[in-house]
Amino acid sequence: MQETTVVPYFITGIGTDVGKTVSSAIVARALNAWYWKPIQAGLEPGTDQQTVAALADMPAEKILPESYRLLKPASPHWAARDEKVQIDIKKITRDFRNILEHISKTSSGKQYLLIEGAGGIMVPLNEKQFVGDMIKQLSIPSILVSRHYLGSINHSMLSAEYCRMKDIEVKGWIFNGSYGHYADEICHWSGLPQLAAFPELPAITPETIAAQATEWADTLKRIL
Known part of the structure; x- marks a missing residue:
């Protein structure tokens, strides 16, 4: 069997509802990747894991179990506090290492692993640590997801600056939506390249996800 190389990326965002899960589905489909959401806050009407699996038409074995499944659809530190969980x-780092070992044992060749965060990069996980601290601890490159809206330049630049201050490697931007034309300027000001730019989809279905994955697959494979 060909030797396995696992290439992990942490998908985080400039805030909540900027398109991380849809972006994860498109990238997972484009790269035939594995998917892991370490912290799921909110289980109804469905989890991000279930959404990505359905939209990207992924085999069940490539969807990895969460480290934490929390009932409240809220900031992880708040949802965990409600359930008296810390x-x-x-623990997430141990789970990550076990996942790398599992992929290496069950696969061959180059394997991508997409890890989706909760909310934005400075969402708190507990009283002292944030999503950015988790990325830093896992010691893997990140991908920043930005949605075009009034104020997104500020939120994008603050997220990029935070990564720079924390010495978090960022591979580049994924942009979502059609409001404004900020992508080139954000790339220029942040010094980070664009990996992909997804339009406002008329409907979010496996078919529209597959179409975007096909369009961007070569670019993503070349950069990532």
Whole structure:
């Protein structure tokens, strides 16, 4: 069997509802990747794991179980507090290592692993640590997802600056939506390249996800 190389990326965003899950589905389909959401806050009407699996038409074995499944659709630290749970980045790191080992044992060749965060990069996980601390602890490159809206330049630049200050490697931007034409300027000001730009989809279905994955697959494979 060909030797396995696992290439992980952490997909985070400039805020909540900027398109991380849809972006994860498109990238997962384009790269035939594995998908892991370490912290799921909110289980109804469905989880991000279920959404990505359905939209990207992924095999069940490539969807990996969450480290934390929390009932409340809220900031992880708040949802965990409600259930008297303490989110521990060390546990997430152990799970990550076990996942890498599992993929290496069950696959061959180059394998992509997409790890989707909760909310934006500075969403709190507990009283002291944020999503950015989790990325730093996992020691893997990140992908920043931005949605075009009034104020997104500010939120995008603050997220990029935070990564720079924390010495978090960023591979580039994924942009969503059609409001404004900020992508080139955000790339220029942040010094980070565009990986993909997804339009406002008329409907979010496996078919529209597959079409975007096909369009961007070569670019994503070349950069990632």
